[in-house]
Amino acid sequence: MVRVLPEGRLSYGMQLPVQSQSVIYAEGWEAGAGPEDLAEIARVADRSGFAYIATCDHVAIPRRLADAMSTVWYDPVATLAFLAAVTERVQLLSHVAVVGLRHPLVSAKQYATLDHLSGGRLILGVGAGHVEEEFTAVGADFAGRGAVLDETIDALRAALGPEEFPEFSGERFSFSGLGQRPRPARERVPVWVGGSSPAAVRRAAVRGDGWLPQGDPRDKLAVQIEKLRRLRAQAGNEEPVEIGAITEPLYVGPAGWDVGRRTLRGGPDAIAESLRAYRAMGVDQIQVRFRSRSRSELTDQMAAFATEVAPLLQK
Template identity: 85%
Template sequence: MPILPAGPLSYGMQLPIQSQSAIYAESWEAGAPAADLAEIARTADRCGFAYLASCEHVAIPRRLAEAMSTVWYDPVATLAFLAGVTERVLLMSHVAVVGLRHPLSTAKQYATLDHLSGGRLILGVGAGHVREEFEALGADFDGRGAVLDETVEALKAALGPEEYPEFAGERFSFSGLGQLPRPAQERVPVWVGGSSP
């Protein structure tokens, strides 16, 4: 399990550029290339930041685009890119809307990220708040709280040390299906965050 640096206070950051909501984005981010994102990550790594975080939205409906923007990098791709240009800083999804996909699919992506980064993943998960995203992907928006609860339990199994994880829940069930590589960490930390009801 990644351990945040010892001491009374640790700093992490949600990265700029990778999500450009009007609530927090600065104007320079709109034209920033990948090289700028990499340089920010390298600087945070060098300066002792505890973690770097990347958000998730698959698609933003027109009704929310002015406030939220449609710039939302994929967190797995973004964190994998940054893992390759950093050495010690932890890599966090802030937050992955895990109800949008099956837990085995999520586990495959994030186990690979943890494996390739040498055990630097913090899997931050949330319920999501954009109905149209769920509907477009055939996911259950109204039941997303219960889906999140079950998905967290399924992910604990799917991201554990077993090559053939097992889980049986109300919505998801799997056994006898092997997934390699396993995460580098014996147990990937799963943090729950968000602001929706």
């Protein structure tokens, strides 16, 4: 296993705003934001102890989904490479890369270069995808995307390993005698598997260094974690797995505006007490998101969380 997070602590990271703007979670100010906003948010995360910053992955959004999902989805490799240049420590997570849309050697070239340029800060988060039109447009197999992802993970393990001339032979992909440099800075790039379906949980249990659940509510997450650990043991995988959770939206301190019914708000003690419940379930890292009306309010929230809430997470 490639351990990314400090053992025995509840780490925190965030999915970046601006780079994906689904109406489910995007704030109003993001529509007019751009590269400098992303860069400043990444710099704040870097100096505030965030474990990672994350980006999403969609190639193209069909009209039937555009109103809900929007068509704003930055390319993850380009975005993370851009942000690697303005940060020093924070990990760079694809959450998640739909790697079944691309040949494994293409993905390996992109992500190996990113890890090399960033000094070994890549976490490769992968998922099956859900937009059929994307797969059709690029000639990928939508119906068989689960099996494709399983084999792609195995192929990427080989292609992102230490060997300049990696070898892999599977049902869909095979390669040998083909060299790729630069190699990743890490000897083994960590692969975190995203998704909460039964197939995704099994995939994370069997193949993942980490698990990225997608919106499991608290009252169901503990059962999912127990299932993952059981499946991992049944598969004979004795390596530990780094488990994540996506928290409720957060707002540190008095809001003075409508931050939404589901938002976890209030003083640092109350927020930390609530979030520590994730650690009790066996979660290693929480992905946090803050309600905000501007970039400055977001970065203020990030700083407040880091200085006032994060130290209380370990109690």
